[in-house]
Structure formats: C-alpha cells, structure tokens
Amino acid sequence: MTWTHHSLLDVDSLSREEMELLLDQAGHMEELLDRPIKKVPALRGKMVVNIFFEPSTRTRVSFELAEKLLGADAVNWSAAGSSTKKGETLRDTAWTLEAMGADAVVIRHGMPGAPWYLKSKLKRASVFNAGDGAHAHPTQALLDVYTLRKRLGSLDGRRVTIIGDVLHSRVVRSNVQAFTTLGASVVLSGPRTLMPREVEALPATYEPDPHRAVEGSDAVYLLRIQKERAEQGLFPSEDEYHRRYGADRELLARAKEGAFVMHPGPMNRGVEIASVLADGPESLILEQVRSGVAVRMALLYLCLGGGSGS
Amino acid sequence: MIVLKKARLFDGQSLGDEPVDILIDQGRIGAIGERLKVPEGAQRLDLGGKIVAPGFIDLHGHFRDPGQTWREDIASGSLAAAAGGYVLAVAMPNTEPPLDTAALVRYVRERGAAARGALVIPAGCVSKGRRGREMAEMGSMVQEGAVLFTDDGSPVRSTHLFRQAMLYCQDLGVRIMEHPEELELTGKAQVNEGRCSAISGMTGFPETAEVLGVTRAVALARELGCPVHLTHLSTARALEEVRLAKEEGLAVTCDVTPHHLVMSEEEVLKSGLSGLYKVNPPLRSPADLAALWDGLWDGTVDAIATDHAPYHADEKDLPFQEAAFGIAAYECAVAAVLDRWRVNHDHRPLETLLTALTSGPARILPLESLPLEGLGRLVQGGQANLTVLDLNRVGRVDPLQWRSKARLTPYQGHSLRGWPVLTMIQGRVVFSALEEATAGG
Numbered sequence: 076m077t078w079t080h081h082s083l084l085d086v087d088s089l090s091r092e093e094m095e096l097l098l099d100q101a102g103h104m105e106e107l108l109d110r111p112i113k114k115v116p117a118l119r120g121k122m123v124v125n126i127f128f129e130p131s132t133r134t135r136v137s138f139e140l141a142e143k144l145l146g147a148d149a150v151n152w153s154a155a156g157s158s159t160k161k162g163e164t165l166r167d168t169a170w171t172l173e174a175m176g177a178d179a180v181v182i183r184h185g186m187p188g189a190p191w192y193l194k195s196k197l198k199r200a201s202v203f204n205a206g207d208g209a210h211a212h213p214t215q216a217l218l219d220v221y222t223l224r225k226r227l228g229s230l231d232g233r234r235v236t237i238i239g240d241v242l243h244s245r246v247v248r249s250n251v252q253a254f255t256t257l258g259a260s261v262v263l264s265g266p267r268t269l270m271p272r273e274v275e276a277l278p279a280t281y282e283p284d285p286h287r288a289v290e291g292s293d294a295v296y297l298l299r300i301q302k303e304r305a306e307q308g309l310f311p312s313e314d315e316y317h318r319r320y321g322a323d324r325e326l327l328a329r330a331k332e333g334a335f336v337m338h339p340g341p342m343n344r345g346v347e348i349a350s351v352l353a354d355g356p357e358s359l360i361l362e363q364v365r366s367g368v369a370v371r372m373a374l375l376y377l378c379l380g381g382g383s384g385s
Numbered sequence: 386m387i388v389l390k391k392a393r394l395f396d397g398q399s400l401g402d403e404p405v406d407i408l409i410d411q412g413r414i415g416a417i418g419e420r421l422k423v424p425e426g427a428q429r430l431d432l433g434g435k436i437v438a439p440g441f442i443d444l445h446g447h448f449r450d451p452g453q454t455w456r457e458d459i460a461s462g463s464l465a466a467a468a469g470g471y472v473l474a475v476a477m478p479n480t481e482p483p484l485d486t487a488a489l490v491r492y493v494r495e496r497g498a499a500a501r502g503a504l505v506i507p508a509g510c511v512s513k514g515r516r517g518r519e520m521a522e523m524g525s526m527v528q529e530g531a532v533l534f535t536d537d538g539s540p541v542r543s544t545h546l547f548r549q550a551m552l553y554c555q556d557l558g559v560r561i562m563e564h565p566e567e568l569e570l571t572g573k574a575q576v577n578e579g580r581c582s583a584i585s586g587m588t589g590f591p592e593t594a595e596v597l598g599v600t601r602a603v604a605l606a607r608e609l610g611c612p613v614h615l616t617h618l619s620t621a622r623a624l625e626e627v628r629l630a631k632e633e634g635l636a637v638t639c640d641v642t643p644h645h646l647v648m649s650e651e652e653v654l655k656s657g658l659s660g661l662y663k664v665n666p667p668l669r670s671p672a673d674l675a676a677l678w679d680g681l682w683d684g685t686v687d688a689i690a691t692d693h694a695p696y697h698a699d700e701k702d703l704p705f706q707e708a709a710f711g712i713a714a715y716e717c718a719v720a721a722v723l724d725r726w727r728v729n730h731d732h733r734p735l736e737t738l739l740t741a742l743t744s745g746p747a748r749i750l751p752l753e754s755l756p757l758e759g760l761g762r763l764v765q766g767g768q769a770n771l772t773v774l775d776l777n778r779v780g781r782v783d784p785l786q787w788r789s790k791a792r793l794t795p796y797q798g799h800s801l802r803g804w805p806v807l808t809m810i811q812g813r814v815v816f817s818a819l820e821e822a823t824a825g826g
Contacts, residue, residue: 186704188658209586271583
C-alpha cells in the first residue's frame with residue numbers, strides 16, 4: 076500500500092492498514108536507535124518547526140530527537156518567548172512560519188482544534204499534532220499501541236483498562252481510537268466526576284470499580300492526576316483517590332496474568348500509581364518513552380520523506 | 386401602484402391553493418382577487434405561484450449598534466434582515482453601552498426608522514447595565530418604543546430582580562424575553578455536553594443549565610400570572626418544560642433558532658472544531674434537533690428567531706475556544722429552514738413554518754405600539770408589509786456578497802432551496818431578487 080498522508084492531526088484519519096504500516100516502519104526506526112551512529116539523512120534539508128504553546132518536555136524532546144536523527148533541521152519556536160505572548164493570532168503565526176519556508180510544523184496547543192485550524196491556514200507545510208487541549212494526542216497513542224503490540228504480537232481481541240482523569244485527558248481520546256482500530260477493546264475507570272458523560276462516543280465502556288474494570292485486561296494504563304482537580308472539587312483528596320483508584324499490586328493481581336502497566340508520564344507516584352508498579356517488571360513506562368522517538372521518526376519519514384512506505 | 390400576479394397567499398394562518406392577484410396602492414393592500422385588472426401605469430410583478438406572506442418578523446437580532454459597529458450597525462443589519470425576508474427585527478440590547486435607558490432606546494428606534502431595509506426596533510435591558518442588580522427604567526423605555534425586555538447574552542442574573550421586573554412590566558404591556566441559562570453550570574462551557582464534549586475534551590453546556598433557566602421563568606410566570614418569553618431553546622427537555630407550562634395554561638412562549646433547527650453538534654465535530662460553529666446555546670444532539678421540529682409541529686414553539694450574531698472575521702476565525710459565541714445568518718436563515726423542511730419534513734404543513742415567521746412572533750410583541758400596522762396578517766385594506774417566497778429557487782450561501790458586515794458563517798457554501806425573493810414595507814420594495822419587473826399592463 077501507499078502512504079498518502081502529509082500531516083497527522085488525529086489517529087482517526089488512519090485506517091488499520093495505514094496504522095500497521097506506520098508501526099512496522101517504527102520497528103525499523105527503533106533498530107536505528109541501537110546503532111552506534113544513529114543519524115540517517117532521510118530528511119536532510121527539511122525544516123521542521125516545533126511550536127509549543129504549552130509547557131512540554133518529553134513530547135517536545137522526543138519530536139526534536141526524531142527530527143534530528145532523520146537529518147532534518149529542527150527549530151524550536153518557543154511560544155513563551157515569542158510574539159504569541161504579545162497577542163499574535165495563530166493565523167499570523169502560521170503564515171509567518173510558512174513565509175520562513177517551514178516544511179512541517181509540530182504544534183502543541185491548549186486549545187482543542189488548534190492543529191486543525193493551523194492546517195487550514197497553511198498552504199503547503201505539514202502539521203503534526205503534539206497535543207491539543209484535552210482533545211487529541213495522536214503520537215502518544217501511536218507509541219502506546221506500538222509498545223503494547225510489540226509485547227503482545229497483535230492487539231486483536233485484547234483488552235486495555237485505562238484508569239484516571241479521562242475528562243481532561245487528550246491521551247485517552249486518541250488512545251481509545253488507536254487501540255480499537257487495531258482490534259482491542261478499552262474499558263475506562265475512575266470517579267464519575269472525571270468521566271465525560273458519553274464515554275461510548277470515544278468509543279469505550281465505563282466500569283466505575285477499578286478492580287472490576289481490570290479483570291481480564293492485558294494492560295492497565297494509568298492517567299496522570301493533576302493536583303488542581305481535587306481543588307476544583309472533582310474528588311475529595313489525592314489520598315482518597317489513591318485508596319480508591321490508585322494502581323498497586325492488589326489491583327494488578329485482578330488483571331490477566333502477566334498484564335502490563337503503562338503510563339504516559341509524568342507520573343504522580345503515590346497518587347495514580349504506586350512506585351512498586353511503576354518500577355516493577357510489568358512496567359512498560361520507559362519502553363513507551365523509547366518507542367516515542369521511533370514512532371515519531373516513522374511518522375516524519377512517511378509524511379515528509381516522500382517514500383511510499385514499505 | 387403594484388400588482389402581484391398569480392400569488393399563493395398565506396394570510397398569517399392558512400395557505401391558499403389557488404393563485405390570486407394582489408393590488409397594492411398607497412402602501413395598502415387595495416384588493417385581493419382572481420385576475421385583477423392591472424391599472425394604467427401600475428407595476429406588474431408576475432409571481433407564477435410564488436408565496437406571498439405577511440412580512441417576516443425576527444424577535445432576536447444583534448445589530449451591535451451603538452458601540453460595536455465594526456461588527457454590524459443598524460443600517461447594515463436592516464438591509465441584511467430585509468434581504469432575508471424580514472420586515473421587522475427586534476434589536477437586542479447587549480450593545481456598548483447596553484440599551485438600558487430611554488435615550489438609548491430612542492437612538493435605536495430613530496436609526497431603525499431611518500434604515501433602508503427592515504424596520505429595526507429595540508428591546509431594552511431588564512437591568513441597569515445588564516448587570517442583573519437594579520431594574521432599568523422600563524417604563525421610560527416603553528414610552529420610547531422598547532418592545533421586549535431582556536438581558537440577552539445572559540439570563541437575568543438575580544432571581545429576585547427577575548421576579549420584580551416581571552411584576553413591574555406587566556402593566557407596561559411588554560414582556561420579558563429570557564435567555565435561559567443557569568450560569569453556575571456553564572462557567573467555561575464551549576460545546577454541547579454529550580458527544581461533542583466527550584470527543585473534543587472541551588467543557589460542555591449541560592442540558593440542565595437550560596432546563597433550570599426555563600423552569601425558573603415558568604415558576605415565576607405561574608406565581609405572578611405574568612407572561613414570559615423564552616428565547617433560543619435548544620434542548621428537548623427545556624422544550625418539554627414549555628409544553629407542560631402551556632398545557633397548564635400559563636402565558637409562556639418560546640422561540641427556536643434556524644441554526645438549532647438545521648445543525649447539530651455533529652457538524653462541530655465534522656468541521657475539526659471550527660469556531661464558526663461556536664454559539665450559545667451550543668449546537669445540540671441530533672435528538673434535540675428533532676425535538677425542536679416536533680415542537681414546531683405541535684405548536685409548542687411560537688416563533689423562529691434568528692439570533693443573528695455578526696462578528697468581524699478576526700473575532701471568529703480563531704481556534705474554537707478563542708472564537709466568539711454567535712452565528713451570523715440574516716440573509717440565509719429562512720432559506721436554511723425551508724431547505725431542511727423540504728429535505729426532511731415536507732409531509733408537514735408549510736403553514737406552521739410560515740406562522741412561526743409571521744403571526745407567531747407578532748403575538749409576542751405589543752402590536753398597537755409598533756410603527757407598522759397589522760403585522761402577522763395579510764388582508765385587504767391592511768398595510769402592505771409582505772414577503773414573497775420562491776420555494777424552488779436554489780442558491781448558494783456566499784457571505785462575501787452579504788449586506789451584513791459579517792463575512793463568516795457556518796452556512797458558507799451551502800446550496801439551499803427556497804428563498805425569500807421580495808420584501809415590501811408599507812408598499813415599498815426594500816429588497817427584490819425577482820427577475821426585472823415588467824412595467825405596465
């Protein structure tokens with residue numbers, strides 16, 4: 076098959092075949108990471124601008140590494156130190172980037188839909204969504220399915236339980252789509268105050284009791300709980316959250332034998348995840364980070380390299 | 386003198402089958418009949434079976450004048466409304482400053498009377514500064530021509546003030562138009578609470594916020610025996626509360642907007658979260674949309690009101706959360722509704738829709754104090770305020786050609802069937818898209 080995408084806004088634009096092609100490509104990229112000289116010239120001469128309107132360390136560094144390992148010129152447009160703070164509109168920023176000759180823009184923005192908006196204003200440059208509001212985070216979802224698929228072989232018929240703040244999570248919205256595209260089913264759990272009203276729209280099912288939610292699951296995926304959610308009255312305290320929903324050995328014991336533990340990071344140890352799981356043998360958390368570089372390399376290569384995939 | 390030949394007449398209640406001719410002389414309907422003779426020197430317009438209805442009335446338009454005239458002004462909004470088939474439009478008072486004094490109401494009335502399109506008449510604020518604390522001088526505003534009272538853009542913030550204002554204006558013959566929304570539930574809301582909030586990750590406007598706004602107004606109307614009008618209802622449940630209030634015999638009326646009748650939250654999602662679709666109340670679920678049509682057919686909905694909310698492109702061409710709330714639509718609002726009626730509802734009577742654009746809204750206004758006579762009716766001897774509809778005309782929405790200052794709308798590019806083609810006020814043509822009229826006999 077031929078890869079036809081030049082941008083990635085969310086995973087729902089990818090068919091199963093396209094997603095698998097991308098994940099296979101990521102496998103080749105991961106092999107590169109083990110070589111003594113990692114850099115290849117696949118995107119030499121391409122200019123990629125990383126524009127982050129929200130603080131992010133791991134996603135930005137992961138994209139930057141991917142760009143540099145492929146030989147692209149990576150430029151970081153720091154929204155904090157740019158005219159964005161002086162009130163420039165995203166439209167003007169988009170046109171400025173294009174006038175400078177950017178081939179691709181990687182954008183993280185607090186406003187849902189901002190990458191779509193940016194794309195609509197650019198004539199030529201590719202756009203990669205590095206997270207928009209609580210809406211989508213497609214490269215996180217791709218690295219997550221890549222990581223688990225590598226361990227399980229196939230995700231068909233598998234079950235993943237995601238526990239935590241679904242309401243405010245861009246990760247979960249893209250992840251549910253990516254996991255279901257590859258044939259897995261997703262169960263969500265956490266307090267009702269942290270759930271959207273219609274989780275079936277994601278599409279997923281909801282089980283309020285995390286101990287029941289993990290039954291039969293191949294992976295337990297924890298979402299970060301932000302301190303301010305308790306202050307906003309969405310649950311009483313971090314302590315109570317940990318007692319009711321925090322992942323520990325007892326919870327994992329209810330999942331399928333050998334089930335994996337995943338987390339998009341950064342973790343709040345002792346809130347959504349106990350250290351014994353974060354650092355335990357079932358944890359894929361650091362593998363997820365490594366996969367992130369490989370998946371982003373594959374994405375950039377396919378979209379910008381002009382290659383026809385495999 | 387003008388003779389409209391071969392018109393299907395809608396008189397405000399029923400639509401005739403047989404074509405008739407309508408003679409307009411000195412601003413009045415001189416005669417209605419079959420094969421009227423065209424007098425010497427009279428202009429003859431062959432309508433070929435197009436519908437002639439009483440001029441359309443919009444209870445809810447934002448003219449942005451005074452104070453925000455980069456978005457719209459009374460002159461541009463008046464022409465836009467006329468091009469949409471409206472002879473009369475009520476200007477909302479959330480201007481800058483808000484219309485909360487007799488002098489400001491007079492300003493809008495005078496500008497409205499001087500405008501060359503639809504007659505624009507003002508609604509006044511319920512509260513001073515629209516702040517929801519002290520009652521505005523409603524009596525003085527009625528004397529200067531205010532025809533409704535509303536803090537639209539927001540509900541009346543204090544329930545105590547709402548209650549006092551309802552009582553106070555009962556003797557003024559002008560009712561309160563309430564924007565039903567419990568603000569405690571809608572702080573950061575952007576989209577419908579449901580599929581759209583679940584998928585977009587944005588905060589939702591829960592249905593309950595609108596229901597509480599409606600039940601508060603209904604409870605006050607019940608206790609005080611006062612009329613109240615609820616504007617831009619968007620949910621099935623809120624409409625059901627109005628239905629129950631009407632069954633109980635309360636003087637509760639309501640309107641719905643064209644955009645809530647033709648678009649749902651699915652359009653927001655399909656657009657990639659485009660700010661053009663951002664509006665308060667938000668575009669709701671397809672089930673809510675269907676319930677609004679049901680409310681029209683069973684008489685729960687009294688009027689279709691545009692909530693025309695023009696903005697400069699720079700205020701709408703933004704990521705969703707940064708874009709302003711509101712949809713500009715005067716020049717295609719009626720067409721959007723007619724098009725959807727034809728596609729999904731043409732087994733239902735067109736009369737019901739025409740009523741919701743004419744005699745329905747007329748009943749909510751203090752007709753005796755309006756500068757136009759006989760609104761909502763079309764009878765021999767009455768003033769010639771009328772709208773001609775061509776149900777078969779197909780046109781594409783192009784906001785770059787609009788008379789309104791707005792240049793962005795979610796209807797952009799939509800091909801719609803069924804358009805107003807002529808608007809007449811007191812016998813004067815204020816808008817015509819008819820083929821060149823043939824003069825003489």
